[in-house]
Amino acid sequence: MNHWTTSHDRVLAQRNAEGWMFLIEAARDLRTTGAIAPSSTALARALTEPVRIQAPRPLAVLEAGAGTGPVTRALLPQLSRGSRLDIVEANPRFAARLRQLVATDPHLTARSQQVTVHQTYVEQLDTDQRYDVIVSGLPLTNFNPEQVERIMDRYLELLHPGGTLTYFAYLGTRKARALTASRDEARRHAAVDDIMAAYQRSYATGRWTVWGNLPPAHVWHLQRPLTTAADAPQAQFDGAGR
Template sequence: MTQVAMTDVTLFLREFARTRRDTGAIAPSSPLLARALTRYVIPSPGRARAVLEVGPGTGAVTRRVRASLGALDTLDLVEANPRFAELLHRDYGGDERVRLLTGLVQEHELGSYDTIVCGLPFANFEAGTVEDIFGRLLAALRPGGTLSFFAYAGMPPLRRVFTTGGARERTLAVQAVVGRTLDRHRFRTETVLGNLPPAHVHHLAPVAPLLAYAG
């Protein structure tokens, strides 16, 4: 492992311990998970593509996205954690194709994108926040665009079993929002065993043209 990669992992683990609810993941995405999440970031020579990554963290997936960018393509990164944002600025601030937006995705007016990759820990949010974010991201897709996100395999039933009271109600409400979104928009799911922990990657596409999201 390179010194830079080791530094990224150390930062990730430190932030997970400090802001577990916001960070969500317990380790950076593996190369196999990154490959699945970027399945539809497809090069298109001669045509400008716009890509959005929400919650890039230390950039484990970003590195793969950037490697696929052509000269005319653009990549927007939305990162709420200021320490992760500082790291991303260090790594990508000199690339004119990459724009870094700090803060919550709900705080920004998004453009329109061919591909959106999302690494947010939806299971840690309130149901209304999850519904809001999905609405914004799906509405930001161009015709034929895709939204890809992941969830850890086996976690939903564990959360239902080991949470009680208000936490259980919140868990069930969030899982209901995610379930409805998948039922309506999912066209493919991949299981990635080579990740810590194993994960399901869901690929979505709007079932019909969506109006501009009003929040």
């Protein structure tokens, strides 16, 4: 049997299984799962770019809301010796799958101790570690404004000065919810959008549009200032993408 075909079929089977798992978990709780399909390869690549451009320097990386692991798989090959990856996933079924993914990943031969999966919420992550890059897969627009503020405050606290937070937001969700959701739900979504817009004005260094995802998404890069919040000027951002 052709080896490439066997490997290709194995990858397709894995992705199909993950797609079904994602749908099942979305049916359990769409608010915290956040989507009906795992992140695409194109979205994963955009989210992990800050890690890729700093390689091969050893980095401390945090991935929050990893789901079934499509972004994790993009991160693992980028981990140089001396790097560390902490993965935070609150869903116990996703967390178990992520541990299996880490244990069997060929890029980590004899180095699986570089990666730790934490089954918890990022706001409750008990660590003194500070990170060079945080990759967030959390569905922020599904949370209430108070939760979003806590999560974003925690992200900035966990970053080294000059560190990068990368996250995505689906296109068109505010308009869709305005048309289909209750008035209270539309107000909640608008309040979260306003909170995130304030963080973008203060910390954004770039935004990219990823059309090859279901649904399409913007990917944002935010940077913690090198100086204190009181001394740091607001980031200048022209909204240009690529």
